[in-house]
Amino acid sequence: MDTEAQHTERDRSSDEEERSRSARMSGALTWRGTGLVGVACMVFLLLFSHFVLQPFLVPSGSMEPTLQVGDRILVNKLAYRFGDQPRRGDVVVFDGTGSFVQEEQGGNPVTGALHDAAAALGLAEPDETDFVKRVVGTGGDRVVCCDKDGRISVNGVPVQERYVMLGDQPSRVPFDIVVPPGTLWVMGDHRSQSSDSRDHLGQPGGGMVPVDKVVGRADWIGWPVGRWSTVAETDAFAAVPDWAADGHGGTGHAGTGPAGPGGGQGRG
Structure with a gap:
């Protein structure tokens, strides 16, 4: 063997x-x-x-031509973290709970957490309470529409809003408001298709967005590839003084003027 x-x-x-x-x-x-x-x-x-930096999917045309439907914008969440405040002309994302939408009881927490995670990565539409708009007035500003030439004025200075959608009026809704301290008056660039501060005139808060509800500043367009760019800054408000021309600051007739729709429906 x-x-x-x-x-x-x-x-x-x-x-x-x-x-x-x-x-x-x-x-x-x-x-x-x-x-x-x-x-x-x-x-x-x-x-x-x-x-630091959160992507948001733009779901509507309310900010055209600056932002297009389907754009994924990159929101700088550090822009206002170290003492800086939103400035006139900034394009900001904010939570509209309590200002643009009524507060509601939360739904399924697991579903909500999964959606928040997907939205945080830019893979899902933002919450129904998230909006993207342009800051037109900050605390103390008097914002009026419209003057004899159809322009919005801020603190008595007419503003040339070249970013507004071609063919749109600055606003079909007349208003004359003073922005309370710590809040913002915001509007979409596609005025006839934007549901913004104008739509909440006469309601609690008068369409003002608390500064502490601002998520961050939209600084870049990250997708699609053909749209890669920074969100252009504007000098439209360069000549506007810091405070209302009447010297009343944040006091006065906030929320006055006729209420009415600002145009089409849809957030964003």
Whole structure:
């Protein structure tokens, strides 16, 4: 009996089993490592978007031509974190709860968390309470529409709003308001298709958005590729003084003027 041949065969079989076991363990470790890296990347992106730069999907044409339907804008969440305040002309994303929409009881928390995570990565539409608009008046400003030439004036200075959609009037709704301190008067660039501060005249809050509800400033268009660019700044308000020309600051007749629709429906 050839015991040496039997030993060799057993050794070869053992080696093959060991290699197979090692391959299985290596594969499991590889998949586990890949999964951990994926989870770590996802956590990093969620934290980054929560604190620094968050993508938002533009769902409507209310900010045309500046922003188009389907644009994914990158919102700088650090823009107003260190003492800076929103300025006239800034394009901002804000939570309209309590100003543009009524507060409602929350729905399913799990579904809400999944949606928030997808929205934070720009993979889903923003919450129904998230809006993107342009700041036209800040605390203390008197904003009036319209003068004899059909222009909006801020603190007595007519504003040439070249960013407004071609063919749109500055507003079909006349108003004369003073913006209370700590709030903003915001409007869409596509005035005939924007539901904005004008639509909430006469309601609690008078269409004013609290500054602490601002998520951040829209600084870049990140998608689609053909739209890669910064969100252009405007010098339309360069000649506007800091406070209302009548010297009353944030006091006065905020919310006066006839209420009425600002145009088409839709957030954004």
